[in-house]
Amino acid sequence: MPLTRLTEVKAPAHPAEFDLTSFLFKQNEIGMKTTKEKTKPERTKKEKKEEKGDLTKPEKILQFLTNPISRVYSLFLKRAIPIFDIGNQILQKEEPCIHILLPTLEMQLEKVLLSFCKPEHVITMMNEIGRGIKPTITSENQLPDEELSIGHDTHTFIQSQVNLELQPFFRGVRKFFSSAADYMVSKYPFGDELLKHAVVVDIAKRRLVKFRSLRFFLCRFPSVLPEEVTVDQVEVEFRMYQTTSFDDSILNKRIDEAWQGIGLLKRGGKEVFSNISVVMLGILVIFYSNAMRQSN
Numbered sequence: 469m470p471l472t473r474l475t476e477v478k479a480p481a482h483p484a485e486f487d488l489t490s491f492l493f494k495q496n497e498i499g500m501k502t503t504k505e506k507t508k509p510e511r512t513k514k515e516k517k518e519e520k521g522d523l524t525k526p527e528k529i530l531q532f533l534t535n536p537i538s539r540v541y542s543l544f545l546k547r548a549i550p551i552f553d554i555g556n557q558i559l560q561k562e563e564p565c566i567h568i569l570l571p572t573l574e575m576q577l578e579k580v581l582l583s584f585c586k587p588e589h590v591i592t593m594m595n596e597i598g599r600g601i602k603p604t605i606t607s608e609n610q611l612p613d614e615e616l617s618i619g620h621d622t623h624t625f626i627q628s629q630v631n632l633e634l635q636p637f638f639r640g641v642r643k644f645f646s647s648a649a650d651y652m653v654s655k656y657p658f659g660d661e662l663l664k665h666a667v668v669v670d671i672a673k674r675r676l677v678k679f680r681s682l683r684f685f686l687c688r689f690p691s692v693l694p695e696e697v698t699v700d701q702v703e704v705e706f707r708m709y710q711t712t713s714f715d716d717s718i719l720n721k722r723i724d725e726a727w728q729g730i731g732l733l734k735r736g737g738k739e740v741f742s743n744i745s746v747v748m749l750g751i752l753v754i755f756y757s758n759a760m761r762q763s764n
Contacts, residue, residue: 501764511623536629540622540637547619548644551579564752567669570660571698574598583617584645585609600659613638662688662754669748671719671726674710679703682744685751692750697743705744724752 523531532538555576559565565572574594581590586609593603612616613634618641626632657663661684667673668681685700686691693702709730718729732744 474557532711536625536632537637540632540634541640542697543622543625544618544641547617547622548583551576551583552648564724566663566666566752566754566756569666569756570657571650571667573656573658577649577656577658580645580649580652584611584642586611597653597658602653605649610642614669615639619701663756666751669723669727669751671714671723671730679706682706682747687748689750689754692747694743694746702743702747705741709741710742724749727752 470687479556555572556573557571574597578590578594581593585593585605589609596603616638626634650659665681665684668677668685670677682702683699686702693699714726714730718726721729727745727748730741731749732739733741
């Protein structure tokens, strides 16, 4: 009887896409999830409404106001907004402010930068801005989260809470200050030559300013020079003005009234600052407000 060759019969393999291990673990996860759902306490009616987004407007407002994070943001804004209010209040005065416009704007920008940037970098950035160079703000020259200027009340409230997710808040603080700084640098007249020289009108800085600032206006606006008066005569009065002490009856007045009073001062029966007073008052009437542009 002839021998027949036996052939090996292989068992069918598992489909390639089927992973038994993954299947078993998946079933285990499903079972655990089902068990947790069964043992999970039934949600309240309020929780179900919140999940579905069916809250009424008053309920949404209440939810927002009672959220600790909302209070954190509110306390931060209480600290941040006054930085801008001070400059706005000064520049909205009825009296002329062209002589303090640039110093006021620079002080405002410096306060914003110091709120989230390292002091040594702020010094460099302010010097660049004074030269008309737009500074670059990077993460390396910014303060760490715990040093950001968010206000004492904000810090106190955060310390009184537990498990607050603060990373989005700190990112928002950085974005707030950096956006404000970017806007100021791009829109404010930093480095403007006229505003730099306008400080010459400030009586409190008379011993620090230079006659070249006054010469700038005499050359650019010749009409501010009184008739039959020379630049040299104005310079003589300017030098005397720098060494003169003025009493509070002049210094406590608004700037235009103060210069009117200086123009009437006499020595030996003769007015000694009548010409420079006219020049300074001419500088003070230069229009600098952007109110008309904002209203259009």
